[in-house]
Amino acid sequence: MNVSIILIILLFGALATYFAGDKLAKTVALVISLASFVASVAILNQHNAGISSDFIYKWISNPNIYLASKVDGLAIAMMLLTTALTTIIVWSSFANQFKNAKGFYALVLFMSFAMVGTFVSADAFLYYIFWELALIPIYFIALVWGNGDVEERKRAIVKFFIYTLAGSLFMLTAFIYLFSKAGSLLIDELYLLRLTEQEQFWIFGAFFLAYAIKIPIFPFHTWQANTYQLSPSVGTMLLSGIMLKMGLYSVIRWQLPLAPLAAKTYMNIFLVLSIIGVVYGSIVALKQHNLKKLLAYSSLAHVGLIAAGAYTLSLDGLRGAVLQMIAHGFVVVGLFFAAEIIERRLNTQEIAQMGGIRILDTKFASMFMIVMVASVGLPGTFNFIGEFSLLYSLYNVDIWYAVIGGTTIILGAVYMLKMFQNVMLGEANAKPFAAITLQESLVFVIIIAVLLFFGLYPKPINDLITPALQEIVAKINRV
Amino acid sequence: MNTLIAISILGVLTLIAEIFNGRKLIVPVAVVGLLGILGYTISPYNAYDFFFNNMMVVDKFSVAFSSLFIVITILLILLSHEFYKDVPSTISDFVAIKIFLLAGAVAMVSFGNLAMFFLGIEILSIALYVLAASKRLDLRSNEAGMKYFLMGCFASGIILFGITLVYGSTGTFDTIAIYQISHSTTFPLWFYIGLVMLLIGMLFKIAAVPFHFWAPDVYEGAPGLTTATMSTFAKIVAMAALFKLITILLPSKLYELDLTIVVVAALSMLVGNIMALRQNNVKRMFAFSGISHAGFMLSTLLISNNSANVLFYYATAYAVAGLAFFAVVLYVTKNKKHETIDAFNGLGKTHPLLALVMTASLLSMAGIPILSGFFAKFFLLNELVQANWLVLVIIAIIASIISVGYYFKIILAMYTKSSEEELPSVPMIYAVVAVLGLIINIGIGLAPSFIYDLLG
Amino acid sequence: MEKNIALVLVLAPFFGFLFNVFFGKKAGKTLVGLVGTASVLVSFLSTLFFFSALNANPSQPVVVDLFQWISLEKFNVNFSFLLDQLSVLWLLFVTGIGTLIHLYSISYMHDDENMNKFFAYLNLFVFFMIMLVMGSNLVILFIGWEGVGLCSYLLIGFWYKNQDYNDAAKKAFIMNRIGDLGLLVGLFIVAYVFGSLDYKVISEGAYNTQLVSNNSGLIALAALCLFIGATGKSAQIPLYTWLPDAMAGPTPVSALIHAATMVTAGIFMVTRMHFLFDLAPQILDLIAIVGAATAVLAASIGLVQNDIKKVLAYSTVSQLGLMFLALGLGAYEIAVFHVITHAFFKACLFLGSGSVIHALHGEQDMRNMGGLRKVMPITFWTMMISTLAISGIFPLSGFWSKDEILLTAFHSNIPLWIVGSIASIMTAFYMFRLMYLTFFGEFRGTEEQKHHLHESPALITFPLIVLAILAAVGGLISLPGNSWLNHYLAPLFRKAHEAHHLDATAYALMAVATVGALIGIGIAYSKYIKKQEVPVQDAEMKGFASVLYHKYYVDEAYDVVVVTPLKKLSHFFRNYFEVAFSETVFAFGKIANAIGTQGKVLQNGSVGFYLLAFVIGMASILVYLFLV
């Protein structure tokens, strides 16, 4: 069995969902995403058993392009994250009544398909195709099923699309250039290239544009807050939970090993930018009136730290980055789902119109609380492991990076607690707040279970990703 | 050669059919006939033949492009049936003109003598003048025809001047003889002047900046189907002919000439896309988009490997997307005076299939994978990098980014707005052409080698 | 066997927590209280097991290795526990006092609808505290460290309908987090220098002179960072302001968390890492200075506070300052001694004040109390004993521990001794002020309150009595000359601390201290018993008293220096930077669109113009190709 099975399940699942009709769509989508998750687990088992799940077929002979995938621990981890989160996200939306649900869920699955493809591709061309493909469904999800004012939404979403596309086109240029050097776009052959520092600089820069916008790294983040705010929650979860991991993953998989010299020479610039993002995102989050926007800025801060860890080029940094990517994926889905639950009941995203929810629904409050403290990196949660490794790797570069980057644990607490206080605590609101349903709480339970389990016992993930990361570090250090 | 004859006969037959009141048969017969001709054209695929004192040369290039033209013509004729429903008396004329257009086009890609080339381009031009002005009572159509006619004749004069100079310096119109002379003996410099004037004339025909001004006005004013013909068919015919001319006539690569082409191509990409941003008329927007695509196709002249392949793939992708686009546009703007973007409001809800086709076509033209437009751009840019024209690649990238801006205006209209008016039911044939376009688009995206390796 | 018992020790409160969370509502209040208390009691009993084992075999601390937790390139962090003298000692009073306070809470919180939640949080707190103490490396300590912070947050904001309480909770958490960042950075430095975070490895490294001399600067920095962490948790200058605000929580919480256990975590950590601090004498000096300053500062604020719990809170800060003074002087076991005695009497005082507040239905302002001595004799007497203890009256426990600190200070640095002494004189004054205002004189509350005045039930008084006894006799564990505690802790410290001999200086100092305490008590007596003074209302406060009452305006200063600029910055970023970035991106589109709009002018519909462009284009190409 090779990894293409997951892609096939998701792609045809998307079609099946569309043809299942509006009523059945969500059920089918859930089944499909579960199936893809199960298949991912099967791939994981296969990997653990030492059997390769790679495949390679010739696709285009001129220019030399393959349908190739190389599934190492890192890719499997990301694949599992994607399929698991897709399942959770689909399940979380069961209470929503979408217009044209078949289209909606088909797009969700299609997006999952593209994202899994991005993670497993071993040919830059294929990778690029998946990378771009992932953009289309989210564009429509946000555009058609989004909330807020239509004109504002259009403006924001189109900006998001064009902005990200612009970045990735520069990446494409870099790939084309690499192709002209290597004669192939297979990742292994690209790794073999010996580029001059000048060339590496440009290639690194082109990649950086693409990834900095996608992740996003300060100051390329301007699309983020509005897009998150105006997308439907499912879209926001997909964007923040998985899609921005695509950028981070790509940094690790493509950018650093392909241009190690440039990475080393200009490391500090990118570290500084990432860390500015951490502080900046946190500070801006302090004064947000919109819950989803606040969470968006918190996401900016968190991924800034992840990016910074990756740019330390050390095993600790990379491992911390990957761990934190996974942890952040779950946490951010949980947080946005909490926002969604509130929005379902109160029909608003404005923090000023919330408050006192804890009195009305303590169960929800507790679960929201746990996810929130996980997001601020409380030890014992998964996020702490990542944050710890990241900050440690930053410390190994320069103590000031660790100190300034570490302010996230203070500022994160400040805005998160403030948000929690204004949203959940205080006197009961006049508006009714229906208790959280079993279906909704299941989402939280799963997320919390994951966060706590891996917070205490991250070894399985560690063992999975470490060999792959060691290989990447070796490639970074080959010059 | 026989293709040309068969096409001409078919054209005459359609005219005769009108006389015998076979009006209903015209479109089916033309389509079936063209399909037959298509098969006949493709069958001797690897042939390399000369006909009638080298007037016609049949090689892979000509066969491939001829076949492409035939396919496009078939689709256009399919659309004609519905488009000219209101004026049934003239359908034979329109179909015949389209078939003769095809004859001109075939001559333009398989000429062995500049006389054939010249006549081919004149048939093409004159037929298009007629088609552009064919809505006689519509002043906009008149204006479009007139503008196109005046400027086209001007360009024809320049092309003729160019041919004359080539003749003056070599003493022959025969391409093979010219090739031999230009590669062996000395010849007056007029030859290059002639070549450049030919190039300029053809740049006009493909609507490259700064010879593009006619295109938006004419595209907007001309009847919808004519716009489709001009933007998809005529543009790639002219481009293919230009490509063939340059490859045959140019003795060796000239840096100055390449630079000129780079500047023109870059300007076309940028101007076309930037100007398209502020357009509200779909046809006009498509004209500007076409200008930028002309810039892209023009860049194939700069590359040394696979250039014919790249051009052919690009042309196919562009034509297929354009036809699907127009199939939807023709339907949507059917009863409207102006083809504004508002016409697409709410199409995503009312006609999801057409909206999907439209979206796919637009995304393809914007260069989003997995649609063929992406591969076209990728192949082109890839070869451009190999040819060391990185500057042009960057400009092309920037132009592509800009292009997304206006392509999305239509998508936004389809999916975020709602329409107030009821659209008539979708004519079967439009849907068929649209879906066909979509299938080909995705098909050659999934298996690009099928098209890309055709020319070896 | 040991591993299992250790797990029971750790997990018992956690199961209590789980039970109370999931079944608390259904189980009923009695069961909730019982389970909550019992789970801590189980921990206490387990601790006793280890205590006896350790006594039997002092050189063999129990190490429980569970699993590999965090992997880093150079080292791994294991999830493992260390049960040596220090941790067992700490566990003893954490779980011991914890049990008592749980017991107390059964009655105290009985009327609260969310009692199950209260016990859940309390259990969770004990769990994290155990984790903090038992961890065998700094990262496990950090789990507990942050975990207790979280519980503190939850418990301070227990009555979450009141946004002021929530503010206080938030403030506590955030100020703790500031310290936590310091701790974390300190951790990194330690990891970097010693290649591990395990206490054992670090301590071995600390005795490796080569390693130490190569990294002396970093080690000092690490010590500083760790100390910053301690100032957060243990409420020292500059991060002490959260503790008085934390009194917003229910009183048992104040007793357990904000007096007896959590706030001593900083002292625990410094003691744990003493080998590191020993390598950085300049940081030790800093600790001593900060400790002394905090002691006197907090004591001076305590002089004029009218909220009974606030007084105790400042007293706590002040006492913690004294402990840090001891730490700074390198007298770790003395600091530990004071931690223990302080835990006894301060817990007793808080619980006593809780008893008073309970009796007055939530009244905390001492100006509205008075004369409760007769109505609440047990509360009065237990509190009196504790007050005497904290004031340092012979032979109560506080006398011994405080005296040791001052003695050490006197030996190393006279100014520090003076400051410490002033602080303890102040302590005696404000504690007796508290006692007089609360228990003596006439009742100043409302008639209705007076009507309901009563002694608290046995569940409340029992812990008071136990704690009062401990406060009285706690000094026995470390009498000068023959200190059980020093012997007990000796395996921890490489260099044996010479026992103080009771020489003349020592006696003199004891006398001075006692006299000082008596002076403080005397002033209080003359003011509040003789003159029957009642503190003035807030608005009437004047001069320095007002400054003291407003805590030297430190909160306001922090507000001006940190909070407001941060808010302004956030505003500024949101309103300008964000807009600017956003507009920059849009600008590309706008420029393109503007060019497009302007370009329409060229596309003017005139054939003549089009041809002109054609001709000019053609001419330029010809010129470029053939004439240039």
Added chain:
Amino acid sequence: MENILQAIGIENYIFLSVMLFCIGAFGVLYRRNAIIMFMSIEIMLNAVNLLLVAFSTLHQDAEGQVFVFFSMAVAAAEVAVGLAILVSIFRNTGSIDIDNLKNLKG
């Protein structure tokens, strides 16, 4: 028989026809009357024809002259179509002033 160009020189013919061509171009640019623009285009084509014949003489080759026939046919066809368009415009607007045709722009 001697080549006639020996007496006149091909350059003279080239200059002549270039100038004639430019005059034609000038006419198209300068005039707004569509009919006169047609005539100007005819002048341009004639200039080229003249050149073709000159080159034909230069090379002593008939092909150039044969090409002139094609060129004439094209000219005739163009004029026919052009006039048809013109007539239909005239019917619609009553004018043949090109400047009136500015509805399509922007």
Added chain:
Amino acid sequence: MSLLTIFYILAAVTLATGFMTVISKNPIHSAIYLVLCFFSIGGHYLLFNAQFLALVHIIVYAGAIMVLILFTIMLMNLNKENEPIKSIASVLAAVVAFALLCFVMLAVFIKAMPQIENYQSSGQDYQSIKVLGKVLLNEYMVPFEFVSILLLVAMIGAVLLSKKQKTVE
């Protein structure tokens, strides 16, 4: 009178009449000048000894095309000087463009002009009606036939544009 003189005279006439065609206000005058111009070009053809071509030229241009144009002018009743006054800018632009084009093209050709001392003279007949006929119907048979399609298109086009269209209601 040398050939050169004749050439100069003819060239002068050609250019002058061509220019007058362009600038005459009255379309009729333009047409007449154009006819004169055609005749002078015919003169050039005769100078080249291409009698047949000259004949055809006169017949086609002066005979057919000009008649068609004149017929149209008459039909539209345009024989008056009704052209609106053009703006100075547009006149200036046209003049500048003309000057530019003229200058550039002449300069280009002067620069590119080869020095031809001896023009080849085959001595054979290459432009008699007989030879032209042979070339046209042997080598150039295909283009010759192709022209018929061109004319057919033009014809259909002219009909299409002129005939009354019946629309189905």
